Amino acid sequence: MPRRRPGRPRRDDQRPTHELVLAAATALFAERGFDAVSVRDVAAAAGVDVATVAHHTGTKAQLYDACFARVFSAEREVLEAAGQRAAEALAAGPAQALRALHELVDVFVDFLEDRPETTALWLRRWLEPQRHAELDQRYSAPLYAQVERLLAAAAGAGALVEPAPHVTVRSLVWAVHGHVVALAARSGSGARERREFRAFVHRFLDGLYPPAAS
Amino acid sequence: MPRRRPGRPRRDDQRPTHELVLAAATALFAERGFDAVSVRDVAAAAGVDVATVAHHTGTKAQLYDACFARVFSAEREVLEAAGQRAAEALAAGPAQALRALHELVDVFVDFLEDRPETTALWLRRWLEPQRHAELDQRYSAPLYAQVERLLAAAAGAGALVEPAPHVTVRSLVWAVHGHVVALAARSGSGARERREFRAFVHRFLDGLYPPAAS
DNA sequence: GGGATTATCCAGCGGTCGTTGGATTAAAGG
DNA sequence: CCTTTAATCCAACGACCGCTGGATAATCCC
Numbered sequence: 356m357p358r359r360r361p362g363r364p365r366r367d368d369q370r371p372t373h374e375l376v377l378a379a380a381t382a383l384f385a386e387r388g389f390d391a392v393s394v395r396d397v398a399a400a401a402g403v404d405v406a407t408v409a410h411h412t413g414t415k416a417q418l419y420d421a422c423f424a425r426v427f428s429a430e431r432e433v434l435e436a437a438g439q440r441a442a443e444a445l446a447a448g449p450a451q452a453l454r455a456l457h458e459l460v461d462v463f464v465d466f467l468e469d470r471p472e473t474t475a476l477w478l479r480r481w482l483e484p485q486r487h488a489e490l491d492q493r494y495s496a497p498l499y500a501q502v503e504r505l506l507a508a509a510a511g512a513g514a515l516v517e518p519a520p521h522v523t524v525r526s527l528v529w530a531v532h533g534h535v536v537a538l539a540a541r542s543g544s545g546a547r548e549r550r551e552f553r554a555f556v557h558r559f560l561d562g563l564y565p566p567a568a569s
Numbered sequence: 570m571p572r573r574r575p576g577r578p579r580r581d582d583q584r585p586t587h588e589l590v591l592a593a594a595t596a597l598f599a600e601r602g603f604d605a606v607s608v609r610d611v612a613a614a615a616g617v618d619v620a621t622v623a624h625h626t627g628t629k630a631q632l633y634d635a636c637f638a639r640v641f642s643a644e645r646e647v648l649e650a651a652g653q654r655a656a657e658a659l660a661a662g663p664a665q666a667l668r669a670l671h672e673l674v675d676v677f678v679d680f681l682e683d684r685p686e687t688t689a690l691w692l693r694r695w696l697e698p699q700r701h702a703e704l705d706q707r708y709s710a711p712l713y714a715q716v717e718r719l720l721a722a723a724a725g726a727g728a729l730v731e732p733a734p735h736v737t738v739r740s741l742v743w744a745v746h747g748h749v750v751a752l753a754a755r756s757g758s759g760a761r762e763r764r765e766f767r768a769f770v771h772r773f774l775d776g777l778y779p780p781a782a783s
Numbered sequence: 784g785g786g787a788t789t790a791t792c793c794a795g796c797g798g799t800c801g802t803t804g805g806a807t808t809a810a811a812g813g
Numbered sequence: 814c815c816t817t818t819a820a821t822c823c824a825a826c827g828a829c830c831g832c833t834g835g836a837t838a839a840t841c842c843c
Contacts, residue, residue: 372820388696390604394801404822406803411820415801478692482602484754491754518772519765522748526769529747530740537739540698540705551733555740558732562776586790608831618792620833625790629831 373411375401380412381422385472388479389419423480426473427494430466437462438501445508452508453560459502460527460556467535468549474535499524509560527559587625589615594626595636599686602693603633637694640687641708644680651676652715659722666722667774673716674741674770681749682763688749713738723774741773 379400383392394415398405412418437459444455467474480487503520534552538545593614597606608629612619626632651673658669681688694701717734748766752759 388602388604390602393799395799405801406823407821409802475696478696481750482689482692484750487754518769522762522765522769525747525751526740526744526773529743533739533743534736536695536698540701548736551736555732555736559740559773607829609829619831620793621791623832 372401372403372407376403376408376411376418377421377425380408380418381426381472381476384419384422385475385479389415394418423476423490426470426476427490429470430473431494431497433462433466434459434498438498441501441505445504449509452505456502456505456509456560457557459505460531460560461553463498463528464531464534464553464556467531468538471535471539474532474539477532478536495528499528502527527556530556530559586615586617586621590617590622590625590632591635591639594622594632595640595686595690598633598636599689599693603629608632637690637704640684640690641704643684644687645708645711647676647680648673648712648715652712655715655719659718663723666719670716670719670723670774671771673719674745674774675767677712677742678745678748678767678770681745682752685749685753688746688753691746692750709742713742716741741770744770744773 376397380392380397383396383400394408395405397418398408401408408418412421441455441459444451480490499521502524506520506523534548538548541548590611594606594611597610597614608622609619611632612622615622622632626635655669655673658665694704713735716738720734720737748762752762755762
């Protein structure tokens with residue numbers, strides 16, 4: 356959106372430095388964590404100087420936060436679009452709601468499989484409870500509520516009492532993250548692993564709140 | 570087992586320094602991670618000097634590994650005892666196997682709820698795929714195999730084909746870790762949260778591989 | 784009691800960290 | 814063309830890091 360700014364760009368017409376730094380930092384932070392990555396590492400990975408990193412993104416902590424905001428807003432964007440489609444199926448009856456539920460979860464799994472650094476950053480954030488609370492409210496709560504609404508529409512009314520829906524949704528989310536971690540630890544493409552996990556997820560959704568009676 | 574060794578203990582007859590250091594280091598590493606904890610932090614938390622930490626546990630990396638070994642061997646000890654009890658129920662029929670499965674998982678959940686640092690260390694280890702593989706084989710594989718055997722005994726023979734059992738077990742483990750993380754982020758006792766999670770786990774086990782026909 | 788042994792601390796070494804001041808260069812604006 | 818502005822790098826500062834050599838004191842063994 357902002358046209359070429361003045362300055363002294365070494366590289367002729369690559370991506371803007373801001374993007375380069377953010378991408379390099381995201382990859383490094385996801386792989387090693389905040390404290391194991393030095394600003395000099397980020398600078399070297401981006402092909403610039405330390406002072407340039409500081410010039411663009413300020414403090415190391417600010418750079419860290421910028422990486423999170425970038426990754427999580429991409430996730431939210433995808434999930435909000437899928438949630439929009441699912442919302443339309445809510446009033447159409449249990450069968451449509453269940454199918455919309457499957458679609459929403461599939462979008463979630465696809466996204467995380469394609470971008471494992473998202474899972475890595477989420478796990479690292481979960482390990483910092485004090486900083487995590489706000490992020491959890493901003494990003495996770497709407498997704499959770501959306502899935503819970505679909506569960507309620509797909510299942511009978513009484514089915515939502517005993518296994519509390521937020522526990523169900525949270526466990527599903529963690530199962531997906533565990534799947535991504537297991538995929539990343541593998542050597543091959545993991546195509547079979549992906550298929551098996553999808554079979555599990557569908558069985559999970561259908562089994563916990565069966566559309567018919569229990 | 571080894572009686573009081575010679576030396577110059579400042580504290581009169583407390584726990585041995587080795588234990589103090591290891592406990593302090595485990596708490597700090599679980600909370601902040603390897604790189605965010607300095608050996609001086611550990612020494613200060615244990616009330617000793619940096620050199621004393623080095624004298625007892627060697628390198629910082631060795632101290633880290635010692636913390637892992639201590640926590641994970643405690644976990645394995647508890648789970649192996651529970652697995653021993655479950656193994657006896659294997660041949661007694663589907664109903665007994667299912668109850669043994671519930672018991673084994675309950676022991677697992679109880680243990681992690683009481684020792685949240687175990688979950689924190691596991692998650693941190695999962696984020697280091699290269700170092701994680703060996704530990705995964707030594708500690709997790711036997712547990713996974715045990716649960717899969719119980720699943721096979723509790724369900725029909727064909728039920729184990731579609732949702733691959735190792736995916737089922739792994740997802741269950743991650744759900745438990747997610748539960749512990751959510752508990753740690755809470756303010757109160759979380760008694761209701763624990764109850765709801767147990768209800769979810771039992772429903773999970775019963776629903777995925779129902780004892781009768783599907 | 785008197786070496787031998789062990790645990791503990793103090794002081795410091797070399798290195799890396801995050802951050803910054805200032806010089807240098809290129810584009811933008813008139 | 815010349816001033817202004819923005820982007821980049823170099824060099825360095827102070828702080829902290831992991832680790833260790835050596836001094837000191839308490840216990841053990843005989």
